[in-house]
Amino acid sequence: MDIGRSFTYITEDQDWIKKVLLGGVITLIPIVGPFFAFGYMMETLRNVIAGREVPLPEIGDFGGKLVEGLKGWVVAFVYALPLILFAVCAQTGNLAPVLAQEVDPDMADVLTAVSIGVSACCGCLVLLYAILMSLLLPFALGRYAESGQVGAAFKVSEVFDMLKSNVGPAFIVLLVGGLAVFVAELVGLIACGVGLFFALFYAQLVMAFLYGSLYRQAKPVAL
Numbered sequence: 001m002d003i004g005r006s007f008t009y010i011t012e013d014q015d016w017i018k019k020v021l022l023g024g025v026i027t028l029i030p031i032v033g034p035f036f037a038f039g040y041m042m043e044t045l046r047n048v049i050a051g052r053e054v055p056l057p058e059i060g061d062f063g064g065k066l067v068e069g070l071k072g073w074v075v076a077f078v079y080a081l082p083l084i085l086f087a088v089c090a091q092t093g094n095l096a097p098v099l100a101q102e103v104d105p106d107m108a109d110v111l112t113a114v115s116i117g118v119s120a121c122c123g124c125l126v127l128l129y130a131i132l133m134s135l136l137l138p139f140a141l142g143r144y145a146e147s148g149q150v151g152a153a154f155k156v157s158e159v160f161d162m163l164k165s166n167v168g169p170a171f172i173v174l175l176v177g178g179l180a181v182f183v184a185e186l187v188g189l190i191a192c193g194v195g196l197f198f199a200l201f202y203a204q205l206v207m208a209f210l211y212g213s214l215y216r217q218a219k220p221v222a223l
Helices: 005-012 016-027 032-049 062-093 096-103 105-147 150-154 156-164 167-190 196-222
Strands: none
Touching: 005 016, 005 167, 005 196, 016 032, 016 196, 032 062, 032 105, 032 196, 062 105, 062 150, 105 150, 105 156, 105 167, 105 196, 156 167, 156 196, 167 196
């Protein structure tokens, strides 16, 4: 897996500037823009898995990429559901002392202690599952991208098998992907927010290469 090339392969396309600029502009469109960008990432991911990193996909076929993005978002959302549940539980625990004070002030201290414990446990689960989800998503999205079937992403045993055989590389992808997003946000900050969408679009293409390369490396072991 060529980590360095994940940042540079984009520039091997002679029209890369135009595609990144157009992609960034479309991303600005409320609601549908981010789904289009995610769909473009999924198409790029599919090409990387097939060994066709360059050229980048064309910006056209707005509807097709929008549908791809929606399907990819469904996959990510389903995997994120436990994370959302743990986060809600953590926040709900903070309300217990307030409710106890209204009903029975004598129980406030007890419920405060309990709620702190519950919130702390849920907070730890949020962190642990966020890491696990980030490690699983490259394989889940890769299965969907390669097969074109959303259901393929939810064959959890196969997804876990791919992760178990590639834990080290998956952590590297997680760290490098996080770095790409951080740099994109930093660029956006330096550019007073103007360049944020273009930088994030570029970062998504970096992640598409990382995800695709990781999936391609894991596939002979898992399939």
